Amino acid sequence: MVSEHIPVFQDERVTIARDEHGVPHVEAKAEVDLYWGLGYCHALDRSLQLLLMRILGNGQACEHLDDTKEMLAIDTFFRRMNWHGELEVEARRLSPNARTFCEAYCAGLNQYLARNRPWELKLLGYEPEPWQVGDLILLSRMVGYLTLAQSQAELERLFIEMVQAGIDRARLEELFPGILDGCDEDLLKQVKLSERIVPASVKWNTVLPRLLASNNWVVSGARTVSGKAMLANDPHLETNRLPNVWYEIVLTCGERFAMGATMPGLPALLIGRTNYLAWGATYTFMDGVDSWIEHCKEGRYRYDDKAWRVFQTRKEVIVRKKQSPCEIIFYENEHGVLDGNPFEEGFYLTTRWAPGQLGAKSLEQAFKMWHAQNVAEGMEHLGQLESAFNWVLADHHGNIGYQMSGLMPKRRVGVSGFVALPGWKRENDWQGFIAPEDLPRGMNPAAGYFVTANDDLNSWGSVKPINNAMGSYRAERIAQLLEQRDKLSLADMQAIHYDVYSRQAEQFMKVLRPLLPDTTPGRILREWNLCYEPESQGAFLFEQVYRALLHRVFGAKGVGEEVTNFLANESGIFIDFYNNFDRVLLAEESAWFHGEKRDELYRRVIATALQVKPRVWGKSQQLPLSHILFGNRMPKMFGFDRGPITLRGGRATPHQGQIYRSAGRLTSFTPSFRMVTDFARDELHTNLAGGPSDRRFSPWYCSDLENWLSGKYKVLKP
Numbered sequence: 001m002v003s004e005h006i007p008v009f010q011d012e013r014v015t016i017a018r019d020e021h022g023v024p025h026v027e028a029k030a031e032v033d034l035y036w037g038l039g040y041c042h043a044l045d046r047s048l049q050l051l052l053m054r055i056l057g058n059g060q061a062c063e064h065l066d067d068t069k070e071m072l073a074i075d076t077f078f079r080r081m082n083w084h085g086e087l088e089v090e091a092r093r094l095s096p097n098a099r100t101f102c103e104a105y106c107a108g109l110n111q112y113l114a115r116n117r118p119w120e121l122k123l124l125g126y127e128p129e130p131w132q133v134g135d136l137i138l139l140s141r142m143v144g145y146l147t148l149a150q151s152q153a154e155l156e157r158l159f160i161e162m163v164q165a166g167i168d169r170a171r172l173e174e175l176f177p178g179i180l181d182g183c184d185e186d187l188l189k190q191v192k193l194s195e196r197i198v199p200a201s202v203k204w205n206t207v208l209p210r211l212l213a214s215n216n217w218v219v220s221g222a223r224t225v226s227g228k229a230m231l232a233n234d235p236h237l238e239t240n241r242l243p244n245v246w247y248e249i250v251l252t253c254g255e256r257f258a259m260g261a262t263m264p265g266l267p268a269l270l271i272g273r274t275n276y277l278a279w280g281a282t283y284t285f286m287d288g289v290d291s292w293i294e295h296c297k298e299g300r301y302r303y304d305d306k307a308w309r310v311f312q313t314r315k316e317v318i319v320r321k322k323q324s325p326c327e328i329i330f331y332e333n334e335h336g337v338l339d340g341n342p343f344e345e346g347f348y349l350t351t352r353w354a355p356g357q358l359g360a361k362s363l364e365q366a367f368k369m370w371h372a373q374n375v376a377e378g379m380e381h382l383g384q385l386e387s388a389f390n391w392v393l394a395d396h397h398g399n400i401g402y403q404m405s406g407l408m409p410k411r412r413v414g415v416s417g418f419v420a421l422p423g424w425k426r427e428n429d430w431q432g433f434i435a436p437e438d439l440p441r442g443m444n445p446a447a448g449y450f451v452t453a454n455d456d457l458n459s460w461g462s463v464k465p466i467n468n469a470m471g472s473y474r475a476e477r478i479a480q481l482l483e484q485r486d487k488l489s490l491a492d493m494q495a496i497h498y499d500v501y502s503r504q505a506e507q508f509m510k511v512l513r514p515l516l517p518d519t520t521p522g523r524i525l526r527e528w529n530l531c532y533e534p535e536s537q538g539a540f541l542f543e544q545v546y547r548a549l550l551h552r553v554f555g556a557k558g559v560g561e562e563v564t565n566f567l568a569n570e571s572g573i574f575i576d577f578y579n580n581f582d583r584v585l586l587a588e589e590s591a592w593f594h595g596e597k598r599d600e601l602y603r604r605v606i607a608t609a610l611q612v613k614p615r616v617w618g619k620s621q622q623l624p625l626s627h628i629l630f631g632n633r634m635p636k637m638f639g640f641d642r643g644p645i646t647l648r649g650g651r652a653t654p655h656q657g658q659i660y661r662s663a664g665r666l667t668s669f670t671p672s673f674r675m676v677t678d679f680a681r682d683e684l685h686t687n688l689a690g691g692p693s694d695r696r697f698s699p700w701y702c703s704d705l706e707n708w709l710s711g712k713y714k715v716l717k718p
Contacts, residue, residue, distance in 0.1 A: 009040060016041060021714045022692045022700035025250040031370065034251045035101045035267050039108025039131075045693040045700070046247055046264040048118040050109070051128050052628060053265055057138045058084045059318060064126045067321035079316040080330060080337055083141040086357055087134030093360040098367050099133065105267035106131040120629050139265035140359035144387030151576045153289045153351065155468055156418055158573060160349075163188045165559055170591040175580050179416040179467045182428075188420065190347045191293055194339050213237075213470060213576075213656055213669045214282035217451040217478055217496075218392040218400045220444065225489045226680035229394035232493045233271055233280025234671035236656045240623050241631070242642065242702065244690030246673040250716055257718035258370060259684050261673055268366035273677050273684055277372050279382065279393045280675070282452045286388035286406045286465040287416065288354035290430070292335040292423035297345035301333055302424040309333070311342055335423050349420060354407035354433065355386040362386045375401040375443060383436030388465070390452040396679050401443040402450040404457065408434040408465045416467045438462045451478045453654075471579035473503040473652040481654075490685065493676045496654055498711050500532040504578075504652035505542055507586060512545065515603050521610040532650040532657060534618030539650065541614055548609035549585050550574060552601065553592050575651055575658050575669065621647040623659055623668055625689075625705075627696070640696050645709060676713070685713040 005017035005025060013033045016026050024045070026037035042050060055064050059078035061071045078084075094102065109131045117128065162172065163185050173180060213236040221227045237245065250259040251269070260272010271280050295302040303309045311331035318326040331338040336352030355362075365381040372378045374395045382391045388406030393399075410431040411417055421428040440461030442450070453474035458464040480503075481496050482488065509530065516522040521541050528538025547568065555564040567573045574581060584592050593601055626632055627640035634640045647670055649657030658669035675686045691703040707714060 008044065009037075014040075018692075018700075019250075019716075021716075022703050023248045023250060023714075023716060024692070025252065025718075027252045029253070031253050032100055032104045034253055036104040036108040038249060038251065038262065038267060039105035039110075040112050041108075041249060042247065042262070042264040043109045043112035043116070045695070045698075046243060047113060047116065048120055048694045049243055049245075049628065050264045051118065051121060051126070053139060053142065054128075054131075054135055055126075057142050059316070062326075063319040063321060064121075065124060067323060072318065072320070072326060075318045076328060079318065079328060081145070082314070082330075082337070082357070083138050083145075085314075087137045090137050090357060090360050091133045094133070094364060098360075098364045101367055102133045102136055102267055102363065105136070106133060136265065136267060136363065137359040139263075140362050141355065141357070143263060143266065144355055144359075144362070145353060151572065152285065152287055152468070153291075153353075154571070154573065155577055156289065156291060156420070157193070158567075159418070160188055160191060160193065160420065161563075162559055164191075164193075165563070167559065168591070171558070174584050174587070174590060174592065176418065176468070177583075179418040181419070182415045182421050183419045184422070187293060187347065187422065191420070192340055192346050192348055194348075213454050213658075215451075215453045215474060215478060215497075215654055215671075216280035216282050216390070216392045217449060217482065218278075218280070218394045218402075219482065219488055219493075220400050220448045221398040221679075223448040223482070223486070223488055224678070225487045226678050228396075228679035229278075229398050229400055230488065230490065230493055230676065230678045231273070231278040231280055231392060231394040231400075232497065232674075232676045233282075233392075234497050234655075234674040235271070235281065236669045237672045238667050239670050239672045239689040240625055240659075240666060240668045242625050242627050242640070242690055243694040244672055244688050246688060248673075248686060248688065248692065248716065250718055252718050256370070257682070259716045259718060260675065261686075266363075266366075268363065269369065270366070272675065274370065274372070275396065275682065277369070277374065277378050277393060277395050278677050278679070279369070279378055279391055282390045282454055284388045284390040284404050284406065284452075284457065284466065285454060285469045286404070286408055287418060287467050288388055288406055288408065289351065290335075290409065290411075290417050291349045291351045291420040292428065293420050294333070294335070294338060294342075294348050294350050294423045295346075296338070296340065296342035296348055299331075299342050301338075301342060304424055304426055311338065333423075334429070350423060352430075354409055354430075358386050358407075375399040379403040379441060379443070380436075383439065383441065390454075390457060392450050392452060394677075394679065398679075399444055400448075400450060401441070402452065402457075402460060403436075403441045404439040404461065404465065405436065406439070406465065408439065408463065410434060416464075418467050434463050434465070439465060449479070449482050451475045451482070453478060468577055469579060470576065471504060471582060471652060473507075474654050474656075477501055477503050477654055490676060490678050494674075494685065494711070494713060497671060497674050497676075498648070499654040500649045500657075502530050502532060502650055502653050504582065505530045505539075505650075507582075508542070508546065511586065511598070511602060512542075512606065515599060515606055517606065517610065519610065521612065521614055522606075524614055525610070532617055532648060532653050534616060534621060534646050534648055536617045537614040539617035540620060541610060541612075543617075543620070543650070544612055545606055545609045548605045549602070550581060552605050553585060553590075554581065557594055558592060569660070572660060572667075572669075575660060578651060618646045618648075621657055621659060623647055623670075624666075625702075628694070638696070639701075642702055642705070645705075674708075674713070682718055684716040686716060687711075687713050 335350035340348030385405035454470040456469040622644040647657035649655040
């Protein structure tokens with residue numbers, strides 16, 4: 001009971017107290033007061049995170065944080081996305097019940113923030129306005145895009161750059177098989193790109209983490225020791241930031257409870273469980289972002305074969321601390337925002353993200369999960385979310401399920417959405433959206449489990465939302481581990497979270513092993529157990545060869561050394577979409593090999609790549625954890641930054657351990673939060689890369705980090 005914990009707040013409606021792990025427990029007599037308590041807790045522990053996210057989302061970084069050229073680029077990006085537009089219009093789409101819950105959440109936030117403004121923002125002179133329902137819509141839009149849809153948009157932009165660089169159709173088809181229908185290469189070569197993948201021009205993601213690679217799986221009671229369904233989830237995202245993006249909480253109202261992970265600024269449990277239902281999420285690579293080629297002149301765009309239309313204009317004024325305000329004009333039409341100046345005749349792109357200016361329905365359905373009694377009801381609610389996710393579910397009856405969510409555009413037959421099409425051909429317009437029941441989904445499969453790991457799940461639906469997925473290596477490995485035991489325990493599920501065996505390396509080593517030289521590095525790599533353990537020299541040497549293969553095949557004779565270096569060193573393209581590149585590298589013959597035999601190409605790459613002194617993988621896996629505002633700016637002795645820590649795993653292991661640079665800064669993919677639940681008990685087993693609080697001097701700032709590193713799980717109970 002909450003009364004056994006450390007008191008935080010109490011009145012006649014709500015009691016809030018911390019358990020021994022610092023996780024807040026909210027007890028309320030009415031459901032609406034739970035959301036008040038959730039808002040109060042988010043403000044109590046994550047006020048800095050909350051306010052920084054809202055500042056960024058509104059494009060006000062130059063006004064409130066730091067008036068620099070880089071910050072102006074950040075503000076311009078967020079103003080371009082226009083997530084702050086028509087917030088109250090969208091908020092009016094909420095049902096009266098959902099609006100009441102949102103208002104209660106804001107009231108909880110505002111009650112705390114009225115007396116407690118983060119001292120970090122006081123130093124900057126920032127006076128926050130009270131939170132309103134529209135702010136929740138804003139954050140809902142941001143979380144749905146950053147960087148879920150962003151990664152798809154980046155790959156589609158890279159494709160255009162490849163066409164403009166002269167990559168022939170045969171090589172493009174190998175990288176992007178079956179999704180290039182409608183591609184007019186001559187037209188794409190004429191498109192003017194004002195923002196290019198190389199180099200990156202916007203460093204916007206300093207506060208908001210990349211939300212991309214994750215694992216989740218669910219197992220029926222027929223395959224568990226307890227005889228009850230079990231569910232596991234470990235969202236992989238950026239962990240080199242403090243605080244962690246996730247915020248754990250336990251909510252209780254009468255006999256009903258909910259516990260799991262929330263995200264400050266969103267008034268609902270995102271992943272976790274109730275008495276009756278558990279659910280976990282991964283990102284699905286649904287293509288919900290499309291671009292169109294617009295023929296522009298004199299401020300107009302070609303609408304069809306006969307008509308030209310004037311763009312709608314949106315003026316944004318970015319207030320700056322130290323300089324005059326900056327006025328920016330965005331040009332928009334039914335296809336989105338134009339990337340260019342329509343008064344300079346030429347071909348430009350407009351781009352649209354399907355959820356766009358929405359967000360209310362996602363909040364509406366999230367509230368309904370509190371009352372969902374079983375997997376079928378949960379699938380119905382989660383399937384209507386506007387952003388793209390893979391959901392696995394389990395209920396107390398023993399059912400398990402999988403449901404994809406997201407707005408998938410209805411496109412004309414024969415096109416995938418990957419290639420930019422002429423905007424003046426009306427048949428290229430979207431024709432509405434696919435119904436949730438037609439998206440990939442299923443219940444109680446014969447195998448007794450579902451696994452999703454950002455892989456291709458199109459086979460579970462009547463439509464194909466995914467045109468570029470991550471490789472299936474992680475999903476295959478998790479399924480392999482599930483199949484190894486007739487009956488799975490809670491400890492088995494936890495062990496899978498920490499597995500570092502690479503099926504990607506397994507596939508490559510089948511080719512590499514016979515070609516390795518009889519040298520010390522060659523012998524080490526030949527005998528490698530294919531596990532990315534911190535002490536492994538084989539993992540280090542394999543990565544040397546793999547990286548060299550990418551550069552050899554896609555570098556000088558491909559997209560160019562400069563582009564390849566950027567993709568490898570300053571972007572997530574080779575990490576997000578390694579499946580596309582592996583398809584080429586593992587092929588026996590490829591146009592990318594330019595007539596050279598694969599084995600001979602590999603031998604030449606190996607000879608150069610293994611001319612290094614072997615070292616342990618952990619030396620390459622040192623990751624500092626940086627404070628979201630003061631990261632790398634304060635003396636280490638002050639404790640805002642922590643680490644460096646050593647990450648286990650690689651790009652394709654169930655426990656991912658990816659460290660790379662993106663948009664000019666260090667970032668990572670690794671399990672930020674882990675949870676496992678067995679319906680035999682009302683418990684949730686979790687650990688978190690950080691702690692409950694963003695307050696540096698709180699005992700809960702990094703209180704769970706050691707558990708996260710060592711593999712120890714705390715237990716949350718209602």
